[in-house]
Amino acid sequence: MIVLACWMIVTVSSQYPGTSPKLASVREYFPLSYGYSNIFHITYRQAMILNMLPCLFTAWAMIYIISSQLEAMASSRLLPEILNHRVGESEIPVLRYAFICTMGFLISLYVSAVKTYGTQSQTAFMAGCFVYLSMFYCYVVFKWRYSHMERTFRNPLSYFSVPIGVFVYMLGLYFVLVDDVSPNRAVTLFYFSYMLFMTFYYFLYVETHQKFSESEAKVFFKAYIIKSTFFLHFCFF
Amino acid sequence: MKFGGSCVRWNYGLSIGFEDFILAIGVFGIGYLMLGLCVAEMVSVMAFDGGYYGYARILMGPLGGYLVGCSGLIESFFYFGMFPVKISQFFQLLLRMTSTDPYIPLLRFIIYLCLFLSFLIIQFRFWEYITISGFVVIVLFLIYLLGSIPSLDYREYALIHTHSSGTGGAEQEVESTPLSVMFFMGFDLISLTSAHVKDVSYYFVLVVYFCVMYFLFISPFQPWWIIVSVLSVSLFIFLGEKSCSACHC
Numbered sequence: 001m002i003v004l005a006c007w008m009i010v011t012v013s014s015q016y017p018g019t020s021p022k023l024a025s026v027r028e029y030f031p032l033s034y035g036y037s038n039i040f041h042i043t044y045r046q047a048m049i050l051n052m053l054p055c056l057f058t059a060w061a062m063i064y065i066i067s068s069q070l071e072a073m074a075s076s077r078l079l080p081e082i083l084n085h086r087v088g089e090s091e092i093p094v095l096r097y098a099f100i101c102t103m104g105f106l107i108s109l110y111v112s113a114v115k116t117y118g119t120q121s122q123t124a125f126m127a128g129c130f131v132y133l134s135m136f137y138c139y140v141v142f143k144w145r146y147s148h149m150e151r152t153f154r155n156p157l158s159y160f161s162v163p164i165g166v167f168v169y170m171l172g173l174y175f176v177l178v179d180d181v182s183p184n185r186a187v188t189l190f191y192f193s194y195m196l197f198m199t200f201y202y203f204l205y206v207e208t209h210q211k212f213s214e215s216e217a218k219v220f221f222k223a224y225i226i227k228s229t230f231f232l233h234f235c236f237f
Numbered sequence: 238m239k240f241g242g243s244c245v246r247w248n249y250g251l252s253i254g255f256e257d258f259i260l261a262i263g264v265f266g267i268g269y270l271m272l273g274l275c276v277a278e279m280v281s282v283m284a285f286d287g288g289y290y291g292y293a294r295i296l297m298g299p300l301g302g303y304l305v306g307c308s309g310l311i312e313s314f315f316y317f318g319m320f321p322v323k324i325s326q327f328f329q330l331l332l333r334m335t336s337t338d339p340y341i342p343l344l345r346f347i348i349y350l351c352l353f354l355s356f357l358i359i360q361f362r363f364w365e366y367i368t369i370s371g372f373v374v375i376v377l378f379l380i381y382l383l384g385s386i387p388s389l390d391y392r393e394y395a396l397i398h399t400h401s402s403g404t405g406g407a408e409q410e411v412e413s414t415p416l417s418v419m420f421f422m423g424f425d426l427i428s429l430t431s432a433h434v435k436d437v438s439y440y441f442v443l444v445v446y447f448c449v450m451y452f453l454f455i456s457p458f459q460p461w462w463i464i465v466s467v468l469s470v471s472l473f474i475f476l477g478e479k480s481c482s483a484c485h486c
Contacts, residue, residue, distance in 0.1 A: 005262050005420035007382060013255050015388045030323070031247065032381055039384035048327050050377060055320045056352075057370035062317035063356050064363055069313065072287020073306050092357065100317070101353040107318040108325075108345050120322075124315035125418055127308045131289055132272050134305050138289075138296040139275040145296075146282065153281035161271040168268030172418075191311065198307040206303060219285045220295050 011035065066100050067093065075213030078206055110190075122187045126176045129169045136162045136169075247419040262420065269421040316422055321348045 012031045015038065036047035071093070074083040087094045111120045139155075140162055155161055176187060212220075251258050276289075285291040289309050294302025325345045328334075334341065359366045 004378075005266065006259060008378075008420070009251075009255075009259060009262065011382055011385045011389065013251065015385055030327075035381050035385045035388075038388050039380065045330060048330070052324060052327055053370070053377065054374045055323045057367070057374060059317065059320040059324075059352055060356055060359065060363075060370075061367055062313065062320070063352070064360075064367075066310070066313045066317060068286055069288040069290070069306070069310060072285075073290060073310075075287075078290075078303050078306060090361070092360070094357070097353055097356055097360075100314075101349045103314050104318045104321060105346060105349045107314060108322050108349075109342060111318070111322070112341070120315050120319055121419065124312045124422075127312040127315070128418075130308045131305055131312060132268075134293055134297065134301070135272060135276060135289055138292050139279060141296045142279050142282075142292070149282050151278060151281045153277050155274040155278045157271070157274060161274050165268050165271035165275065168264055168271070172265070172268070194311060195304065195307065199304070202300060202303050207299075210299060210303075213287075215287060216285070216291055216294070219283050220291065 063097065063100055067096055070096055070100070072213065072215060076216060077209045077211055119187055122176055123191060125172060126187060126191055129172045129176070132169050133166060133173075136165050265418050266421065269418075321345065321352055324348050 012035065016034060030048050030051040032051055033044050033047040036042070036050050037044050040047070070079060070083050073079045074081050074096075083096045083099060084093065085095050086092060107120070140159065143159065157164075253261075279292055283292070288306065290302050290306030292302075293305035297305070322345065325341070325348050328344055328348070329336075329338070329341065332344075334344070
């Protein structure tokens with residue numbers, strides 16, 4: 001992926017119009033369009049159609065991914081169970097899909113209102129950094145606590161991958177959180193307001209109503225047994 | 238799934254300068270590689286297709302898991318929101334609408350509605366559609382990368398706008414650097430589909446085969462790329478073999 005990414009950048013940057021700010025190529029909506037235009041001898045607008053296909057396919061894939069996550073969280077009652085409501089004989093979760101598309105639409109309106117092109121990617125990036133940092137923490141706990149569980153893949157870098165990853169994502173957070181520039185304030189305010197709201201919701205409703213969904217119980221059953229014996233061991237010895 | 242990020246928006250990041258942007262790609266690429274390795278080990282023990290919150294729930298406690306889930310949703314929703322907006326921008330250009338046109342929200346609404354309806358149709362054969370679309374996107378990218386070779390001139394175009402030549406300052410840099418992750422967007426979400434993978438060793442062989450074919454096919458066109466290809470394929474095989482020998486599978 002890193003190789004493909006670098007190759008793509010070199011290819012886009014090394015042909016007309018290059019990275020010249022005068023030609024405004026760095027502000028083009030679709031960076032590959034000039035290349036397609038050169039290759040097929042078509043107009044810039046026609047070349048944009050070739051960029052539409054990956055956008056459409058990625059949007060479909062994202063709906064599927066978000067839907068899986070919403071389903072899992074709603075099954076555990078971390079989110080309203082209505083998101084798992086299914087309609088008709090085919091049992092289609094129409095409400096969940098409609099919710100995803102509505103949220104996407106509202107986000108697009110929010111981003112238009114803020115009027116900075118970086119807001120959307122920065123918010124996603126910031127949220128992602130927090131998730132990834134927590135995953136590195138989880139990995140350390142996982143390695144320590146579940147070291148004897150059978151696995152089909154072992155991280156060849158083991159614990160060494162953690163400080164490297166933490167450094168990279170802390171650096172990422174620095175760009176969004178610490179540097180005090182105007183787009184960052186909107187992103188930080190939005191993200192922490194949302195998290196605060198969700199925390200209130202957790203203490204008001206989720207804490208008393210949450211449960212382990214069937215899929216969670218199935219996957220994590222073994223882990224829970226080990227965890228409980230681990231704590232018993234910790235308490236008694 | 239992840240290729241969509243390679244064809245939209247990331248070029249805004251070039252405003253910090255070509256070399257700086259390449260450096261940012263390298264740094265964040267390593268970060269994603271580390272994340273991928275850690276998550277892969279956890280997934281190999283417990284393949285949960287509901288996202289990271291499941292792992293965080295057992296390893297960080299209920300509140301930690303819940304907050305990770307909420308944060309993950311925000312990430313996914315904001316990344317998802319980019320693509321229909323890009324489709325909307327395409328139609329804006331086609332219909333010659335300005336960025337302040339009052340009909341843009343309506344256009345976006347129609348696009349989201351079409352997306353919703355189209356997903357209702359394809360959801361029953363989702364994996365077939367996504368496999369075909371992945372293949373189509375890879376072919377499009379290869380056409381682009383190989384077809385562009387005759388018109389490449391690194392010295393003339395890539396180095397026009399360097400960091401030292403002056404950009405929009407700190408604000409520009411802060412906005413642009415996170416765009417380097419566009420290439421890796423969705424990579425972290427692959428773990429969400431882990432429960433669907435039945436035979437890991439089969440896919441490993443398939444990927445190695447693909448890498449070798451890629452190396453053989455590309456090298457004659459770009460000789461300097463041989464070094465990069467050999468290094469990346471060797472690293473991949475080394476990591477795979479080491480992991481296989483460690484798990485005794």
